[in-house]
Amino acid sequence: MRRILVLFCALLLTATAVPAAADTPSDPVPGERPPLGITWATGDPYCIYNRFSEDVVKAATDQLVDSGLRDAGYEYVMLGDCWQAAERDADGKLTARASFPSGIPALVDYVHSRGLKIGFYSGTGAKTCSGQAAGSLGNEDLDARTLADWGADYLRYDTCYSVNGDAPARVKKMADAIKRTGRPITLEIDDYDRDQKQWLWARAAGAQVWRTYGSGSTSDFGFSMKSLDKQFGLDGYAGPGGWNMPGSFTFSYLNTAERQAKLGLWAVLNAPLVADMALTAETTLPAAEMKNPDIIAVQRDWAGVAGHKVRDTGWTEVWTKPMSDGSAVLVLLNRGELAAPITASVADAGLPDSAGYRVRDLWTGDETVTRGALGGTVGRHAATVLRVWPRYASIAPRTSLTFDLPDSVPPSQPVTATVKLTNNGATPVYHSHLQLTEPAQWQFDGPTEANIEILPPGETWKTTTTLHPTGTATQPFKMPATVTYDSTGGPRTVTASAEAPLMLAPDSGGSPNTMPWISMENGLGPVERDSVDNGHPFTINGKVSPRGGLGAHAPSVVKYYLGGKCKQFTVTVGVDDRGPNGTLGFRVLGDGVELEATGDMHHGDATQYLVVPVQGVQVLALAVDDAGDGSAGDWGDWVYPYLSC
Numbered sequence: 001m002r003r004i005l006v007l008f009c010a011l012l013l014t015a016t017a018v019p020a021a022a023d024t025p026s027d028p029v030p031g032e033r034p035p036l037g038i039t040w041a042t043g044d045p046y047c048i049y050n051r052f053s054e055d056v057v058k059a060a061t062d063q064l065v066d067s068g069l070r071d072a073g074y075e076y077v078m079l080g081d082c083w084q085a086a087e088r089d090a091d092g093k094l095t096a097r098a099s100f101p102s103g104i105p106a107l108v109d110y111v112h113s114r115g116l117k118i119g120f121y122s123g124t125g126a127k128t129c130s131g132q133a134a135g136s137l138g139n140e141d142l143d144a145r146t147l148a149d150w151g152a153d154y155l156r157y158d159t160c161y162s163v164n165g166d167a168p169a170r171v172k173k174m175a176d177a178i179k180r181t182g183r184p185i186t187l188e189i190d191d192y193d194r195d196q197k198q199w200l201w202a203r204a205a206g207a208q209v210w211r212t213y214g215s216g217s218t219s220d221f222g223f224s225m226k227s228l229d230k231q232f233g234l235d236g237y238a239g240p241g242g243w244n245m246p247g248s249f250t251f252s253y254l255n256t257a258e259r260q261a262k263l264g265l266w267a268v269l270n271a272p273l274v275a276d277m278a279l280t281a282e283t284t285l286p287a288a289e290m291k292n293p294d295i296i297a298v299q300r301d302w303a304g305v306a307g308h309k310v311r312d313t314g315w316t317e318v319w320t321k322p323m324s325d326g327s328a329v330l331v332l333l334n335r336g337e338l339a340a341p342i343t344a345s346v347a348d349a350g351l352p353d354s355a356g357y358r359v360r361d362l363w364t365g366d367e368t369v370t371r372g373a374l375g376g377t378v379g380r381h382a383a384t385v386l387r388v389w390p391r392y393a394s395i396a397p398r399t400s401l402t403f404d405l406p407d408s409v410p411p412s413q414p415v416t417a418t419v420k421l422t423n424n425g426a427t428p429v430y431h432s433h434l435q436l437t438e439p440a441q442w443q444f445d446g447p448t449e450a451n452i453e454i455l456p457p458g459e460t461w462k463t464t465t466t467l468h469p470t471g472t473a474t475q476p477f478k479m480p481a482t483v484t485y486d487s488t489g490g491p492r493t494v495t496a497s498a499e500a501p502l503m504l505a506p507d508s509g510g511s512p513n514t515m516p517w518i519s520m521e522n523g524l525g526p527v528e529r530d531s532v533d534n535g536h537p538f539t540i541n542g543k544v545s546p547r548g549g550l551g552a553h554a555p556s557v558v559k560y561y562l563g564g565k566c567k568q569f570t571v572t573v574g575v576d577d578r579g580p581n582g583t584l585g586f587r588v589l590g591d592g593v594e595l596e597a598t599g600d601m602h603h604g605d606a607t608q609y610l611v612v613p614v615q616g617v618q619v620l621a622l623a624v625d626d627a628g629d630g631s632a633g634d635w636g637d638w639v640y641p642y643l644s645c
Helices: 052-067 104-113 141-148 166-182 219-230 256-268 293-300
Strands: 036-039 076-078 118-121 153-156 185-190 209-211 243-246 274-278 310-311 316-322 328-334 341-342 359-362 367-370 376-378 381-389 399-404 415-423 430-438 443-445 450-453 460-469 477-486 492-500 519-521 549-553 556-561 568-575 583-590 593-597 608-611 619-625 635-644
Touching: 036 293, 052 076, 052 104, 104 118, 104 141, 153 166, 166 185, 209 256, 219 256, 256 274, 256 293, 256 316, 256 328, 256 381, 274 293, 274 460, 316 341, 328 341, 328 376, 376 381, 376 492, 399 492, 415 430, 415 450, 415 477, 415 492, 430 460, 450 460, 492 593, 519 583, 549 556, 549 619, 568 583, 583 608, 583 635, 593 608, 619 635
Parallel strands: 036 274, 076 118, 118 153, 153 185, 185 209, 209 243, 376 399
Antiparallel strands: 310 316, 316 328, 328 381, 341 376, 359 367, 359 381, 399 415, 415 460, 430 450, 430 477, 443 460, 477 492, 519 556, 549 635, 556 619, 568 608, 568 635, 583 593, 583 619
């Protein structure tokens, strides 16, 4: 059985934490800034893992204090669903389960005495989502008074048992009841995957936090990226008094690079930074990362606009957020399985012209100067988080180490890679020394080291190397590189890895939306896997498809290496409703020869089901053309593509 020492604890930051007496009031303006902290059981609507007691609550409270998280701003200890008994007491009030023998008032006093605040859970129905605990339907005023009398500071409120679209009214009833108590209690709304789009109505109903993505049972990197996709276009709903809640963290499902990426992205979104410890065996929190003051400063800062995405190339993205002091934050995200170069500049952040810009890496603390360029190589499932000011001091120039590689590497043929060191700063780089490391299963055909004495501002040093496989490679190509150099800021080191997938034929059949492609071109944004136009579901003639696939915008071509191993390709194609005036055509090509074509299709046309023989085909290409009338609004869906191999 999993250990659950802190499985219940949840903290959410509001203001600077100071020791408080038991009756200290909560924040005077609930939701003035987005919460930051830890929650409990957000992915456990059925209370399967709820084994907490008042001793566990106290232990978690003590850990927040001892770890320094309270002093960093984490304030709330929050009880998840099933803290309360299934039935109310003789007076009709909510009451705790037997695992809280001292009673809730004593527990609240303990949490408050340690300078922290406490949150509870209920729902709009007679039962909460779990079906195992009492909800607040018909008892809103009584429950609000009870919570206020106890000294509650936060209420997470589910809508599982709302019916016929009455969730806004039920939420407003509880919000009004809380106001009548006179105690400011932050109200969070969670619809547990019922797609009630509460960001459209929760603020007006009186809530300060609302979920914008489902409550998954895990919070691995893939789930986090799906949640991120759903945030596109929602930045206008966030602001003082009300915040989008994209989802929580479960740290045991994320490695260091992944959680740093997610923390940076959520901070740029002004989203609550919430860690869900319910499904882990952890007993301690990664406090060093959670209390990073640079990340917290981004999450707490409001300059009138929430963060938003400015570039998307499929596996890499650039997000930015303005800061109230005139600086900006950029997140260079690589959601792919291999390291990748990402292009970015101060223009992406909308910063004004300047002779130079001060750049701070918010995870390493390293500070450099750039004349505008900010890109570089970013590792797998990772993000570079930068804060940029339109002014600078005499510090080291910012450099980037990137590579030119084929999109896919043949497993049994030589490969040529170009290594590029660029000086993006305002002063020269001196005595640069490059050291390359052989990838597994590959050997260099020439030197593994190179030197250059001086690299002026704005210039790029290039060197090319060739490698050959020692046999037939079976692993992705990964060539680490390190450059050391001297600068105005002293000696520096930059590292990166040149990485590319092998050009391997599939061993068995499968869906191309889950396979690596050789190359991808798209008329607007990237070709998307399982969605279209920034995360929207495939919708053709008003019907939403639950099946996966590829979402494209003409003109588009995606190429796959088959190596002659596959027999048949099948797919359903149609014009997506995202383009109500769309006119386009789908083509399937094998080794440059057209194998199948739909002809021109218009919005409103019925879908077409294609069955295409691909025996002997080495390279398969899926193309979407604009039908010769321009490509505006030409969104096309490859729904459930499948290769039989």
